[in-house]
Amino acid sequence: MSIYGEYKIDCHTHLLEPARFPIADNAVYTPVAQEVGTSTQLQHVFNAYGVRHAVVVTPPAIYGENNRCLLDGLALGFGRWKGIAVVGPRTSTRELKRLKEAGVAGVLLDVVTNGVSACLKAEELFNQLAELEMLAQLHVEKAQLSELVPLIERTRTRLIIDHCGRPDVTAGIAQPGFQSLLSLAGTGRVYVKLSGLSQFSAEAYPYVDTHSYVQALLETFGPEACLWGSDWPFLNSPERIDYGLLLKLIENLIPSPGARRQVLWDTPRRLFGFKW
Numbered sequence: 268m269s270i271y272g273e274y275k276i277d278c279h280t281h282l283l284e285p286a287r288f289p290i291a292d293n294a295v296y297t298p299v300a301q302e303v304g305t306s307t308q309l310q311h312v313f314n315a316y317g318v319r320h321a322v323v324v325t326p327p328a329i330y331g332e333n334n335r336c337l338l339d340g341l342a343l344g345f346g347r348w349k350g351i352a353v354v355g356p357r358t359s360t361r362e363l364k365r366l367k368e369a370g371v372a373g374v375l376l377d378v379v380t381n382g383v384s385a386c387l388k389a390e391e392l393f394n395q396l397a398e399l400e401m402l403a404q405l406h407v408e409k410a411q412l413s414e415l416v417p418l419i420e421r422t423r424t425r426l427i428i429d430h431c432g433r434p435d436v437t438a439g440i441a442q443p444g445f446q447s448l449l450s451l452a453g454t455g456r457v458y459v460k461l462s463g464l465s466q467f468s469a470e471a472y473p474y475v476d477t478h479s480y481v482q483a484l485l486e487t488f489g490p491e492a493c494l495w496g497s498d499w500p501f502l503n504s505p506e507r508i509d510y511g512l513l514l515k516l517i518e519n520l521i522p523s524p525g526a527r528r529q530v531l532w533d534t535p536r537r538l539f540g541f542k543w
Contacts, residue, residue, distance in 0.1 A: 270518040279496020288336035304500030341370040373402025408433035410444035430463030462496035490529035
């Protein structure tokens with residue numbers, strides 16, 4: 268069986284509907300027309316490629332802390348989708364509970380955009396998430412994660428690192444930021460998304476300069492702590508991306524059907540609590 272017929276959960280997608288949910292006044296990025304991604308369009312993509320569940324992430328560069336588009340999509344997903352919201356560091360436990368009841372599994376901290384110092388101020392938020400059994404998702408790049416390791420080690424929160432940690436592909440596996448990421452495998456509560464290769468590659472598809480980083484993460488964390496996501500509808504992409512090609516790429520990177528089932532189905536199903 269090819270990957271197109273295998274059970275799959277896409278752990279990194281976005282919904283973007285500016286006609287219904289206008290972008291934030293202080294958005295740092297203005298999407299173009301082909302980057303609009305509605306709930307209906309996403310469902311069509313999933314039906315075409317046999318994707319059963321999705322994790323939908325509010326894009327902070329476009330919507331900021333406004334999660335209305337995400338919550339609307341979760342309501343239309345009939346339990347097949349989970350959400351990752353964007354909130355401020357002083358968000359109340361009551362608000363987090365409200366989001367959880369709506370299908371939000373965790374919150375995103377965009378360190379790439381906001382800087383390390385802003386994340387270091389979110390320790391109380393991390394503790395709240397741990398109490399509520401919610402997830403923290405970190406979007407970091409290059410050496411940023413190294414500065415966050417002490418905070419991560421102090422908390423009990425389960426964490427997901429976006430896009431392989433977005434290493435500097437010119438600096439090699441030994442670079443400090445990537446080594447910091449690998450060191451977190453022993454915590455047993457840190458997961459990595461094998462996603463967004465185009466976001467840190469210096470090459471066109473199939474992003475060969477990223478493959479050694481993907482393999483290092485698979486070897487160190489194991490398939491039981493790795494997830495896959497497409498990043499649909501490919502916001503701010505440096506080139507055209509097709510969903511089917513991304514599936515073929517992850518099939519090539521993880522040739523073992525057993526390991527692939529863990530990454531694409533077993534691990535995310537367990538982590539996000541999908542029932543079926």
